[in-house]
Amino acid sequence: MDARALLGLYDPADTTDWGPIRAAQMQAGSQLALFMLGANVIGAAMVALLLANLVPQWQLASWGALVAAVALAVAFRRLQVRNRTSVTATLAHVRDTVLDGIALGAVWSIPAFAFSQTAGSEAALGLWIILSLLMTASAVAMAALPLASIVFIAIVGGSVTLVQALSGSPVPAAAAALFTALLILGTFRGGKALVVIRANEMGLAERDETVSLLLREFEEDSGDWLWEIDSQRRVVRANPRFAVSIGADPKTINGTPFLQLLAGPTWEAGNFAAGLRDLAEKLKARETFRDLLLPVYVDGEERWWEMSASPRYDERGAFCGFRGVGSDVTEARRSADKINKMARYDTLTGLPNRLMIQETLAKAISDADKWNSRCGFMMIDLDRFKAVNDTLGHPIGDRLLGRVAERLQQLCTPNETVGRLGGDEFAVVVRDASDSAAMEQLAFRIIEHISKPYEVDQNTLYIGASVGVAIGPRDGRTAEMLIRSADLALYRSKDAGGGVFHAYEPKLHVAAEERRVLEIALREAVDKGEMHLTYQPVVDAGTGRLTGFEALLRWTHPEFGNVSPAKFIPLAEDARLIAPIGEWVLRSACQEAARWDDTVRVAVNVSAEQLHNPAFAKFVAQALTQSGLPPQRLELEVTESVFMHEGTMAVKVLEKILDMGVRLSLDDFGTGYSSLGYLSRTRFSSIKIDRSFVQGASKGEQEAIAIIRAVVALAQSLGMATTAEGVETEEEHHLVQALGCSKVQGYYFGRPLPVNEARALAIRGPGGAIAAA
Template sequence: MDWGPIRAAQLNAGNQLALFLLAANVFGALLILLLLKEIAPLWLLVSWAIAVTTVASVVVMRRLATRNRNRATASVREVRDTLFDGLALGVVWAIAPVAFGFTASGGAALGLWIVLSILMTASAVAMAALPLATTAFLLVLGITVSATLGLAVDPVLSAAALFFTALLIFACFVRGKALVVIRANEIALAERDETVSLLLREFEENSADWLWETDAQRRVVRASPRFAYSVGLDPIAVNGMPFLQVLAGPTWETGEFAAGLRTLAERLKTREAFRDLLVPVTVNGEERWWEIAASPRFDERGAFIGFRGVGSDVTEARKSTDKINRMARYDLLTGLPNRLLINEALARAMADAEKWGGRCAFMMIDLDRFKAVNDSLGHPIGDRLLGRVSERLQQLITENEVIGRLGGDEFAVVVRDARDTERLEQLAKTIIHKLSRPYEVDQHTLYIGASVGLAIGPRDGRTAEMLVRSADLALYRSKDAGGGVYHVYEPQLHVAAEERRVLEIALRNALQNDELHLNFQPVVNADTGGLTGFEALLRWTHPELGPISPAKFVPLAEDARLIAPIGEWVLRHACNEAAKWDDDVRVAVNVSPEQLHNPAFVAVVAQALAQSGITPNRLELEVTESVFMREGTGAVKVLEHILDLGCRLSLDDFGTGYSSLGYLSRTKFSSIKIDRSFVQGASKGVREAIAIIRAVVALAQSLGMATTAEGVETEEEHRMVQELGCTKVQGYYFGRPLPAHEALHLATRRKRGESVAA
């Protein structure tokens, strides 16, 4: 704390008894002069008395010089200077026992010791507020008196004098400490009073806060102008009105009170203290929100006499809170309920369905081809498209449904009453139909679609989380079916999802556990049937689940972000096996788009070539058309760097995906692989398939590329692709995928000039 005011209080207390101190010193010196005038030289006594009077007068004048000042603080130096006052008085009074104590006897000696004792007591009283001055005076005079008594009279009296001096010093210390404590409390109370005054002044200046008071009958008493202004009534008229009537306003007559007013009425009825109670109040036709607190009042006999409380207008804070709550529960882009509010609505629907024995439903909606719009036209167009989608969805729902956006291009519908299954399925069809119609956005005509997954509770899930999971599985099935359809959840979907989860866990350990291996399918010359190379095909044999189809685990690896390490393993092992073959036998390795979108893949290829020792032209990387659909990912640059290494590129599954004719002219592919679906269609005489194969062959020839027909299984199919102009053939007719040692044996037969078909 600040000790300045305490030191000022000590000095002020010492100044108040300054004249008493002067009178005590002068009167004491006069008494000793009268007692010792017969036994001591008069000039010596008078000189000593004058010295005492002079020193006492100087000390007192110093005190009185600051007596009338309004001192709020004092320095440490000012308090320490009082030490010299005590020392001066102690020294001048110590002359008396030294100069006269040894010659005095009888009544004179007794009178001397009595006068000195009285003087010490009086000085202790007068200077108690100044511990340094008092202690110095008492120590100097007390020690001198004690020494004189011990030498001139009796050691016992000397000890008594010392004890008396110690008592006086202790009493002065106690009184000085009490003065400090009292003054500290006074300062604390003054600060507290000032703080309360400031708070009350600020409270009075704040127009949003007011005080209120009621009597035992809950009627307003002593209404302040601020309270009357807050309720829009006259300060005189509001006195005597029921407090609830004042707050209820127009609803007082109808009795349709808000929940907050009912709670207030209950608290007033039970005479309980309350705080932070929110009450809606209508003032001049405008709804306001008040936060009130109050405590019951009792008289001296303990009888209840009413309530006294405070109130605050928190309308603006309430609006801010409502705005924050809305932002937390509504999507900023579309204005639809977001995931949080959808989950709350679904939980309420589930609770009502369980309570009344009914059914509710949950739909998950995912937009088809929306990503292509974002990638090609940019996110601003995509955002505006989502706004149009939300407008169409809002037109379809009734009071029975709640629609919201879960995030990205996913929407959801909560159906509170789903007992009408036909209407539920019709709603899903209508959503797909409406969302699939074209959109006009910024002079762009956009076509997207929608897939829907539907789950009915509590049949498909006893909790909201389970129902969402079921709808998600149904949506996953709709997407797998190509989109544009809806599916209702079936228990088999959960089995498939669990199988997928188990496979993903197993696949993460497949590399470490050496469960993956490569098979090699021969690729032959269409005219001679001679071996030109092998395509490396990944296989997985689980120790418990057995062989697992690539159609299952390859998409799973792509979704689980495992395709990069697995693809790197395939590339390295394929190159190592190719190193055992002749130098003109190539190895083809399928590469995922995810690998090509990583610039570091070029280094992976270079390391695989360097470690295996094969020449780059023996490695052929097969890519699909989907690699070109993601703009700005750098896949084309990665392919160019791979070509710079000397490797060959093959476009796999040509014609089954998005058109990539533009990329054929910019990327130096060595060959185009014709999908087996076209080969099988052509073998059955399908004219479109035959025309496509001829067109691909003509296109490849014009660009200086080879063509490889996949899925050739019979001699007739072999002759057909020969006639259509394909340069290379791959299929079961020439060999199934072979283990590494059998592929090496087949390459050895090639050295002897044997045909692969043989």
């Protein structure tokens, strides 16, 4: 308990209502107001008698009158606020009582200072005894108001202690101080006890009131009733509430068979509910039952009742029927059904959700195992759905998901259950999948129907679907295993470009396990020093002079050996590891390039994930500063996929990097979406022509030659250089040179070199041509 709140100095912000508690303090104080008045008057009279022959009479009379006046004023104040604080009291009411303590303490400290010097030792001892008794009486009478009592005791006791100390009596002074401290402590504990008692009384009263309200509400609104049947299971002494609940007249249902009354219209047909059959068995066995749920038809409406009862026996031990209680739990049942449906059905599409799909699949696997048949599971992922959300917004995407759900429901027969797993993933449980051809046809129909155009809010939308199929129990003997198998098959469909379906094969699990192990190793590759960079020369197409290197990442694992970048780079992107690995590459490449000739540049590939991080520009600046590499000697290579993401964050980051003086190159131009818009908006210094076009041109493919000429013309018109990748022969070199490419990169001029060889070549600078390989 907060001591400040107890003393009336602070109003705590808790759940306790201190108003009634303070009122109890004030009422207790007012009840003992006359007692305190009497104590003061009697104490003053005793002091006057004690000092009658030692102190002038006029002094004692004046002091006694002052004590009486102050005591009367205090008593009057206590009694005056009695009505105003009968229910609640404020902090001000409690704080004002400190004035009472100060006034009484001041008048009772006068004898200690004024009369003790003239009195003898015996009279002084008597005076201290009277003051001690008065302080004790105050601790008792004013304990309900601890602030006033503590102030009074502290003033009087302090006066006694001070006088004793000044008179050269340290032991009595210490005793008086200790006595005062003990009285103050006792006063505080007494006040605290009063507050605790009052708080408990308030809590009990509030609880009693709550219970009374609940009982009253139960009596008025409760749907519970009593029922009683005899040994022949006939209703006896029908409770009026029970009769009303069953829709019958209490006077007419006495003697009616209990089960017939509950069965209602189903009695004649004999089509009883399972709950009614359970009730009949309990009655027949004369067993006690509790919370037995059964459906009852009242005025043509199905209601749900919960029944409990115990058998009754007479004095001789003979069975004489049942007595029990029933309650209408229809609303609770409906709420439970609604909650159960919400827990098992998707609110957006109305389809079964992941939980119900798993339960349905588990049942299908159990039946297939029981009847030695097969069941099937399909996982469906929508292709290009994210583009709809990104461009038109989530409300359009949600309506599109509803349309997809409708088409899937139209395709499914009673043999299939379709549901939504979440996001843009759907699933189909096939109870009987014995016909493999039918499973394939269903997968094709799903892809075909989902891929048809949709009209949503005056928007024509095109999406596709990828499907993964697993057969149980062959591909998994539990729902979790079968879902995992279908997920692996779906992953293969997505890797194939989407719009297709694949069935699960055991090798997919091997590949997934290999991928998992590889991902674990990749997370530690940089820290363990397994990553290193190689540098492939980039030369001038006309002179063959070295212009720079492209930094290429390589991974050598102690167990797996050299892991192909085509395998671990996509894995790093999926596992969100490309950003920390890319930062290590950029930092290492800058530190190495700072040792080269001042004219040799280094090119570093940057992922879309890095460029969509606003802090990447700051990291580039730190890498340049820490390495000492001039910004114009760093070239960042990006692919067209960077500009396919929603938003302009990548463009903003690139602008900050370009403002530093860093060069920018567009890699693999022509293999992606190839928009001319971002070429004009972004300050590229060069365009890299993919090796597939170079190889195609060397074979005489006119399309590849035309593409290279178009890219060169476009780059020249925009003031950009062109770099032909993958040049491996002298003929290819002469061809790209004739087509106008300004720089060349490929095995013809050099494979990716270890750092020492690249450093030796770079330190020589571009002074001479690189010999052809």
